Amino acid sequence: MAITVTPLSDALGAAITGVDLCRDLDDATIQDIKQAWYDYVILVFPNQDINDDEQEKFCRNFGELELVRTTTFASDHPHVMMITNVKDTGKPTALEDGEMMFHYDQCYYEQPCMGATLYAIEIPDVGGNTLFANCTKAYDALSDDWKQRLEGLTALNYYDYGLTPTMRPEDMNPDVPQWTHPVVRTHSETGRKALYVNRLMSMRIEGLPEEESDEILNFLFDQIEKPEFIYEHVWSVGDLMMWDNRCSVHARTHFDPEKRRMMRRVTVRDPVPVS
Secondary structure, eight states: OOOEEEEOOSSSOEEEESOOTTSOOOHHHHHHHHHHHHHHSEEEEOSOOOOHHHHHHHHTTSSOBOOOOSSOOOSSOTTEEEEESOSOOSSOEEEOOSOEEEEOTTTTSSSOOSEEEEEEEEOOSSBOOEEEEEHHHHHHTSOHHHHHHHTTOEEEEEOOTTTOSSSOOSSOOTTSOEEEEESEEEOTTTOOEEEOOOTTTEEEETTSOHHHHHHHHHHHHHHHTOGGGEEEEOOOTTOEEEEETTTEEEEEOOBOTTSOOEEEEEEEOOSSOOO
16 A cells, blocks of 8 residues: 655645555555654544544554543543534543644653544534644754753643643642653654643743743743744544654644534553653
8 A cells, every 4th residue: 555645834744645544554554654754743644534443543553542531531442532612422522612722742741642643523614723833843943052051951841621721821730730851852763852842831941940941931932833833734524633742732723612623532652751
């Protein structure tokens, strides 16, 4: 099964065609997809028609699946969660509401996920797009002085799903999940460095005065979110999006809450700690 890889932007992203994700994939096809993932960071597989089992099966080609963490998981599909504003899905659901800031998934845990897939089931006619930012290119574009300044720094990442799921919080609850990770991490497969902070969840640089911490973080947030590092995906029903959570952040654009938006998510666990 020969795939076709079509770049989506200069920043990151490629569309993968010539593959039916309902079918079992041979080793050569899986390796081609993995290489495209490393090269382009995010991949979209358009015009797919897959169910829960088939999405899980596809994701298992890249690693062990992550259990749903933010809500009670279903016994028959413990790795599947609906990301939606629809309340009657009958499945574990993360209810979404409008715009969401740039973030790395699960960076507030000791072991964040390697990557994730999102499958578009229903989409609004306007909005609800997903922005992806290439944090490797954002790091590479820094001056040598900035790269040296960031060496050895760590940041505290925090996320209160119940209270502030889409916007940066003003206060922190000590009982809410939080973890410290390097400000710059190294990709376990490519060896490339990426900025590993994000506007939604990175609260402070450890060991620095508040003013200096805020200066560094705000500079890095702005660096990551420069237009030249971003691809905006306008969803179509049947799109399966796969992103590398080790070197890219994503954000959702606003959409009318009266319009239905329903995505099915499956996440791949990372066996390698952040370093």
